[in-house]
Amino acid sequence: MTGLQPQWTNAQRNSARGFWLTFAFCVCAAFLAASASAQLAPNQTNGFGNGRLVTFTYLQNFDCVDEPTMDLDFNKIQAQSDPNEMQMPICQAVTEPEHDPTGGDIKHTAHLYVLIPMFGTDTNPNDAMQCPDGARPGELCGVDLGNALITLFHHIPEAWETTPSVKTQCPDPNNPVPGTCTMHASSVDLSVLLAGMDGVPNPPTGPLFVPTPNHSHIVDNSRVNTQPIWWEVRPVLIMDQKD
Numbered sequence: 001m002t003g004l005q006p007q008w009t010n011a012q013r014n015s016a017r018g019f020w021l022t023f024a025f026c027v028c029a030a031f032l033a034a035s036a037s038a039q040l041a042p043n044q045t046n047g048f049g050n051g052r053l054v055t056f057t058y059l060q061n062f063d064c065v066d067e068p069t070m071d072l073d074f075n076k077i078q079a080q081s082d083p084n085e086m087q088m089p090i091c092q093a094v095t096e097p098e099h100d101p102t103g104g105d106i107k108h109t110a111h112l113y114v115l116i117p118m119f120g121t122d123t124n125p126n127d128a129m130q131c132p133d134g135a136r137p138g139e140l141c142g143v144d145l146g147n148a149l150i151t152l153f154h155h156i157p158e159a160w161e162t163t164p165s166v167k168t169q170c171p172d173p174n175n176p177v178p179g180t181c182t183m184h185a186s187s188v189d190l191s192v193l194l195a196g197m198d199g200v201p202n203p204p205t206g207p208l209f210v211p212t213p214n215h216s217h218i219v220d221n222s223r224v225n226t227q228p229i230w231w232e233v234r235p236v237l238i239m240d241q242k243d
Contacts, residue, residue, distance in 0.1 A: 043182050046169045047112075047217035049224035056217060058183040059228050064089035065097040074191070074206050088136065090207055092189040093235060100230045112231040113218040117158035117166055119241045123150055129162045129178035129211050132186040139187055139209040152197050159213035166241065168214040179211030188212055 040046065043058045066072055068080035072090040079085045100109040125146025131139050140148055149156045158164040162178050170181035179186050189207040196202035215235075219226075 040172060040174060042174050045172045045182060045217065047219060049219040050221040052224070054219070054224050061183045062089070062091065062185055062233075063101045063230075064091040064185060065099070065101060066090065067097050067099070070095070070097070072189070072207070074204050089185050090189050091185050091187070091212075092191070092207070093193040095192055100232065102230060104230075106232060109232040110223055110226070110229055111220065112233050114233055114235045115168075115216045115218065116213050116235050116237050117164065117168065117215075117241070118153070118237045118239050120153075120155045120158045120161065122156045122161060123154075125150060125156070127162055128156050128160050131211060132177055132179045134186065136187050136207070136209040138206075139211070141211060145210060148199075151199065152194065157213075159215065160211065161214070164214050169216040170212075170214065178214070181212065181215075184212055186212055 040055065041057070045056050045058070047054050047056050066079050066085060066089075068078065070079050071077060071082070071085075072079065072092050072095065073082070073085050075082065075085075077085075096106065098106055100106055125143045128142060128146030128149060131141035135141060145160060146156055149160060158166050158168075170184070171177060171179075172181055175182055187209045188211075189209055191200070191204035191206065191208035194200045194208065195204050200208065219231075
């Protein structure tokens, strides 16, 4: 497993120009990127690439890859011997599989960069997004999510605002419920990303599920006209609105 895990100091939380790339979600998605010239279909979202708006067409669901020797639920049983770990996708930030869903080496899988707005000024816990239908057991949502985010970051990042003050491409116009986007899992596990922060066990003792954040997409310039392929999602935490 390879990873770059942010160390969240107070100075970095308040940094004027900081952002980090987290390696990487174990999430891959099949998209077709084409010119954005018409209304989005139910299985499409917008994105950016090569200086223009593009359209992503999702032909399959996100695949949160769980390999045989992984233990994404931290119950000390590897996935190959833990059927319960197969009952729901665990999209775990920072944890990176060795292979994409085709079995190909993840090092050669195309990158889809997801911009997550971590800046904000809101300190009202009631403004944090509720769980979409079908929440995971113990998922942090609503006031509990708001209080946890304020403890960690001293504000609610726009990423988890029910009504963010910045425009993002997910949720998309066809699916405006906070925490949702077409063909996405409606929750992500931040247990590894946040390990060691206030009140978060290090090492993790179980998933820390939160609703999927508000976010936007960028692909490399050479990928704006791509036939259906799998992509590795690499979240980029935007710490300052100027960025």
